[in-house]
Amino acid sequence: MYKKIFFTLLVFSTSIMMQAQENLGFGQRKEIISPEIHADNSVTFRLLAPLADSVSVTGDFAQGHNKMTKDADGVWSFTTRTLPSELYTYAFTANGLQMNDPNNVHYRRDVASTLNVLLVGGGQADIYKVNNVPHGTVAKRWYESPGNKTDRRITIYTPPGYESGNTSYPVLYLLHGMGGDEEAWPTLGRATQIIDNLIAEGKAKPMIIVMPNGNVAQEAAPGESSEGFYKPTFRLPNTMDGKYEETFIDIINFVDKNYRTVRNKSGRAIAGLSMGGFHSFHISRYYPNSFDYVGLFSAAIMPNENAKSSVYKNIEDTLLKQKQNGYKLYWIGIGKDDFLYQANTDFRKKLDGINFKYAYRESEGGHTWRNWRVYLSEFLPLLFNQ
Template sequence: MKKTLILILIASLPLVSVVGQAQEQNPERPRQGRRGGGFGVPIELGPDDKQTFPDPADSIVKKRDGIPHGKLEMIDYESKAVGTTRKMNIYTPPGYSSEKKYPVLYLLHGIGGDETEWQRFATPDVLLDNLIADGKAVPMIVVMPNGRAQKNDRAEGNVMASAPSFAAFEKDLLDDVIPTIESRYSVQADREHRALAGLSMGGGQSLNFGLSNLDTFAWVGGFSSAPNMKTSEELVPDPEQTKEQLELLWLSCGNKDGLIGFSQRLQRYLTKNGVPHIWNVDSHGHDPTHWRNNLYHFALLLFQQTSADEQPAAAAKSTSD
């Protein structure tokens, strides 16, 4: 059975990822109805596949005058895993001070992107500035690295050829990215104050790396995760242990996104095994609006002192305030 699932996953990867690559590079292109936003994959929605939280207003990413603003900077770091100097985009919150310790969100991009993709699609710096100013989000550092762990990490040519480097990024993340951040910034360096999330290919990475390293990450999110995600049994081999260690597991996908089946598979498994999670199915496709909106809702809950059972109510309250 396991071999069959792997073969299906490998067979489907070129089709959906090539289209996903084009979609990420040109997210405004027209979509193809109920056959999966251009992926050619039929979408079958079940009773659990509902929108848990309403779409926030577009103003969540409107830069506001009269509030404190954080800082966005591009830094270089030495990657021993890759054997070269690499770049990552860092957001520090308003009033950042070395005398205070901050939690960290590691935010991963899709197969057609790089360390600038989240900034182009969702301006996380503006979104967090607004949430922090309104008292809705914990001041945090956001790290946007390049998830393509190879010496030429540009998204150019046949990006599908770089797919193996996205799996290889786990070592770079754990051995180089996190230690760099914790040596240069004033952070709370423990699992309870580390989150990992991403879009598309980065969503798959986040689920793969986050759920496999719960001694490192307690908060995990996958937004319209791509077929690179492992099987549910590999991601959560011990549901009881996962329940004990996870603070939050966020899964989301649009109901017009042909990749929804991969997230549905994991969501059904989590429900069957009683693992707390949030499942948000909105009316979007595989596009920046979905990623922006779900980052917004995810950020409302990050590093907050609420139990898994209280999280949906807490997020709904923050959204309505």
């Protein structure tokens, strides 16, 4: 075990030093390109690790560990099959220890893990790119939350032209899943690129997108608050216990006070993935006359049996009230292999039983960002058009 650790650290430090020398002009080795996306959309990964016994690459482009082969210069490589257009994450494993690709500076944090990213274009992922179109503004704001007795951080997107105009815009409240925070949708979800591109193509209405932190135990994302640089954890205090739903009105009040918004339910949408879908479901019926558009992406549905908040009482009655008040779109998306598939099936039966109309999108795959990015790109064009 100690040998593996020693070799892996040595491999990593050697790679970094070689790159540093090359960047300074002292290195004589050929530059290592990783990842390299080929014309046929296959991808080659490379890692300089001359002392490693084994190296593999894992990612959402394939299942399991993909063994890499070493050449005479100590460079390990692996080439994938032709890949569908998508935003992919990956990591290397050298001598049993996972590491990032030292030749790829692009990565994303997902809870406590950091993974490299690459984008294969020519299809769905083109909407995830920063394209040559007008861009909106992404602001990291702090708002007062009287319900939580603290200031909290929030990410807010305003559409192109917002600062120079006087138009009032509709608002989408876009919520993350468990373990996420106000950084999740802009980074892993590519939400701002998606909306920029859809607006430019005339497929979505210009709108404000509000991406809050759904963990009331946090002021902000790890490293962005007075708590400092602590290790993120998956489940935090007050997770899905009703506190977030109870205090969500603080977010709406802040946005309506500080931005030019359409301040009625025809100008409000709420959507989220997993825990964020759970929050969207319960917030939209707890405030049953506040949102004309609701999106549940791979949503958790029913509260834990230990959750005693009044938010989770009279669920069917509040759904009936929401139906009575009227709404324009109730959108549900779920993957066939998602562990929440059955919960969503049962929920749809409940909605059918009270004649609560909804749109349903069933996709391949499971509980993944690949699905959630697609759901968002399909949901946004449906908003504020009716």
